[in-house]
Amino acid sequence: MEELPPMCVPSHDRFEFAISVFLAVGMLASYLPQHFKILASKSSEGFSPWFLLLGSVSCASSFLNVLVLQFPILSCCRFLSSGDCFENILGIIQVGIQWAMFAIILILYMIYFPSHKKTTTTIDNNQLTIVGQAPDWRHSILVAFLVCAHFTLSLGVSMWILGSYGAMSKQAHLWAGFLGLLSTTMATLQYIPQIHRTWRLKVILILHMLIFFTYFVTCQNSIAIT
Numbered sequence: 013m014e015e016l017p018p019m020c021v022p023s024h025d026r027f028e029f030a031i032s033v034f035l036a037v038g039m040l041a042s043y044l045p046q047h048f049k050i051l052a053s054k055s056s057e058g059f060s061p062w063f064l065l066l067g068s069v070s071c072a073s074s075f076l077n078v079l080v081l082q083f084p085i086l087s088c089c090r091f092l093s094s095g096d097c098f099e100n101i102l103g104i105i106q107v108g109i110q111w112a113m114f115a116i117i118l119i120l121y122m123i124y125f126p127s128h129k130k131t132t133t134t135i136d137n138n139q140l141t142i143v144g145q146a147p148d149w150r151h152s153i154l155v156a157f158l159v160c161a162h163f164t165l166s167l168g169v170s171m172w173i174l175g176s177y178g179a180m181s182k183q184a185h186l187w188a189g190f191l192g193l194l195s196t197t198m199a200t201l202q203y204i205p206q207i208h209r210t211w212r213l214k215v216i217l218i219l220h221m222l223i224f225f226t227y228f229v230t231c232q233n234s235i236a237i238t
Contacts, residue, residue: 019085020085020088020091020092020100022099022100023099024099029099029102033102035106036102036105036109039106039110039113040109040113043110043113043114043116043117044113046117047113047116047120050117050120050121051124054124055124055126056120056121056122056123056124056125056126057129058209059121059209060205060206060209061121061148061151061152062151062155062205062206063202063205063206064117064121064155065158065159066198066201066202066205067114067198067199068114068118068155068159068162068163069159069195069198070194070195070196070198070199070202071110071111071115071195072111072115072159072162072163072166073194073198074107074110074191074192074195075107075108075110075111076166076167076170076191077188077191077192077195078103078104079104079170080170080173080174080179080184080187080188080191081179081184081185081188082101082103082104083184084179084180085100085101085104086100086101086104087179088100089101118155118159121152122152125149125152129146129148129149130146130149131144131145131146131149132144132146132147166191169187170187170191173187
């Protein structure tokens with residue numbers, strides 16, 4: 013039987029495995045209440061579109077950062093059983109869950125954006141009524157476009173670097189380092205527009221703060237890998 017590369021050998025540390033599974037499940041559980049809240053109220057009012065932009069970019073960058081750095085471990089799955097593969101890539105799964113859960117919030121935000129806030133009405137000098145897109149809805153459309161563009165471009169560059177230079181190359185580590193720095197910067201800045209919006213609307217969003225804490229911890233853990 014062919015000997016496995018050292019990086020492919022599962023540690024089988026039960027305590028570490030239990031903590032990793034707990035964090036992954038906790039990550040999932042911390043986002044679901046917010047998803048259900050938006051679905052139940054059929055309204056995504058209260059979110060700042062700029063918070064969602066910065067958070068989505070940070071989350072996607074964090075996920076791709078871990079994916080690039082741990083790609084050799086992911087490649088080990090062809091030598092391992094399903095259980096050992098799952099144990100080895102739990103780090104990727106954790107950050108992947110966090111990215112997916114945050115992306116769902118952005119999707120729900122766009123779907124359940126309050127209809128009465130999508131348009132604004134003004135009267136010009138000729139007393140004609142002009143109906144146009146409200147600034148918040150216009151910004152939300154821009155945010156959705158930028159988030160999709162960023163993820164598509166970053167994923168494409170990651171795949172190109174991994175395919176052309178390999179996961180252990182200097183280029184891959186430089187790219188992962190850039191993604192890690194971008195993730196940390198966006199995670200730090202993302203709170204500013206949401207805090208401002210919450211203060212302006214005088215609305216306390218308790219569930220949001222739980223998500224912020226989970227998001228912050230995950231991003232910092234993923235950057236530590238770099």
